[in-house]
Amino acid sequence: MHPKSIHPLAERIHDAARREVPLVMGILNVTPDSFSDGGRFHGVDAALEHARRMVADGADLLDVGGESTRPGAEPVDADEELERVVPVIEAIAAELDVPMSIDTMKPEVMRGAVAAGAAMINDVNGLRAEGAIEAAAELGVPVCVMHMQGEPRTMQSDPTYEDVTEDLLGFFRERIRACTDAGIDPAHLVLDPGFGFGKSLDHNLQLLAELARFRTLGHPLLIGISRKSMLGKITGREVAEDRVAASVAAAVLAAERGGNILRVHDVAETVDAVRVLAAMRERGGARP
Numbered sequence: 001m002h003p004k005s006i007h008p009l010a011e012r013i014h015d016a017a018r019r020e021v022p023l024v025m026g027i028l029n030v031t032p033d034s035f036s037d038g039g040r041f042h043g044v045d046a047a048l049e050h051a052r053r054m055v056a057d058g059a060d061l062l063d064v065g066g067e068s069t070r071p072g073a074e075p076v077d078a079d080e081e082l083e084r085v086v087p088v089i090e091a092i093a094a095e096l097d098v099p100m101s102i103d104t105m106k107p108e109v110m111r112g113a114v115a116a117g118a119a120m121i122n123d124v125n126g127l128r129a130e131g132a133i134e135a136a137a138e139l140g141v142p143v144c145v146m147h148m149q150g151e152p153r154t155m156q157s158d159p160t161y162e163d164v165t166e167d168l169l170g171f172f173r174e175r176i177r178a179c180t181d182a183g184i185d186p187a188h189l190v191l192d193p194g195f196g197f198g199k200s201l202d203h204n205l206q207l208l209a210e211l212a213r214f215r216t217l218g219h220p221l222l223i224g225i226s227r228k229s230m231l232g233k234i235t236g237r238e239v240a241e242d243r244v245a246a247s248v249a250a251a252v253l254a255a256e257r258g259g260n261i262l263r264v265h266d267v268a269e270t271v272d273a274v275r276v277l278a279a280m281r282e283r284g285g286a287r288p
Contacts, residue, residue, distance in 0.1 A: 006187045009061070009099045009119045010142040013190065016060075017220045017260045021278045024270050025061050025101070025263040026054035027226065030084045031068045031076075047088040048095065055098050058271035061120070063263055064089055064113070065103030069124050069197070078108040085109065086116045093117030101144070107135035114139045122222070124148050124197060126175050137183040144190040144222050144261075145175050149198025164203040165210045168193055172217055190261065192222040196230055204230045208250070211257035223254040224263035226270075248273050 006014075016023050030047050051062055066084035067076040076084075081104065089100055093116065101120035102113035106129065110121050121143040127133040136143045147168050149159050161167045172191050180186055191214060193207050204225075214221055225231065231246040232238055244266045251262045252273050264270045 006185065007119070007141055010188050013142065013220050013260060014187065020281055022255045022259055022274055023060040023261045024058060024267055024274060025063050025222070025261050026059035026267045027263060027265050028054070028062050028064045028088070029068070030064065030066050030088050044087045044091050048091045051092045051096060051098070054267045055096050057268035059098065059267045061099045061101060062092065063101045063103050063122055064118065066109070067104065078106045081106065081109050082112045086112055089113055089116040089118055105129050105132065107131040110135045110139060114141055120144065122146070124194065127179065133178060133182045133184070136179070140185070140188075142188045142190060143184065144192050145172070145179065146192035147171050147194040147197065159198040159200055159203060161203065164199065164206050165213055168207070169213065169217070172214070176217065176219070186219070190220045190222050191217060192224060195223070195225045196228045201230050201233050208253060208257070211254060211259065215258040220260040221258055222261040222263060223251070223259035225250040225254065226264040226266065244269060252277060
């Protein structure tokens with residue numbers, strides 16, 4: 001049993017994990033340069049309308065980001081990032097009953113976003129920035145710790161590993177220790193292997209094939225494969241928006257291997273796929 005002080009969203013994530021039915025997290029990029037939908041939802045009105053649509057399509061939670069982390073992306077300072085995300089989070093919180101996470105590496109943005117209404121931190125840098133782990137402990141919300149080799153501007157130049165799965169397992173063991181030592185409730189930790197963040201196609205495919213091994217760490221898994229270049233390489237589809245079918249297929253494969261939160265652009269399609277998977281699980285369909 002988790003302690004009574006567990007955050008309500010963390011309890012919901014753990015409940016979904018126990019039932020083996022993944023939650024669907026809709027991506028809301030409020031940046032001008034996201035790899036898939038850059039600029040389309042940059043601004044409060046456009047972002048709020050897209051949030052409404054994703055909630056209507058069945059999103060369990062939304063992930064709001066104000067800094068692109070695509071390969072080659074340039075960093076954004078904290079003030080600009082806050083100006084992008086805080087009004088959007090406030091507008092969504094005022095109208096929609098949906099939990100939000102803040103996709104950021106910066107402790108200042110974590111604090112500002114949670115104060116505005118975000119209920120989770122999603123850090124592609126694994127709480128390794130100065131002050132990030134302390135901010136997460138102080139805020140007391142669920143936090144997703146992601147693995148990234150290098151940083152966005154250079155992460156895809158020449159990613160190398162001894163064994164990508166073993167290396168990531170070691171990384172997560174270290175980060176779990178660091179987080180709990182800093183005072184973060186273990187029940188609040190979610191792990192993300194970081195598909196496409198400093199990984200080659202072969203690395204990504206190995207991680208997907210061996211995803212169930214990360215369940216041994218004892219924390220829910222967040223999976224973000226939606227529309228990524230690995231799917232473009234597999235299918236030959238160069239335009240990110242043409243990778244919907246591949247994204248849904250990858251999401252189902254991840255869910256079958258233990259993914260508990262699916263971070264996606266295409267909410268309606270993924271929700272339908274999850275419903276099919278849930279129906280099979282109810283009939284006693286076993287994991288692979």
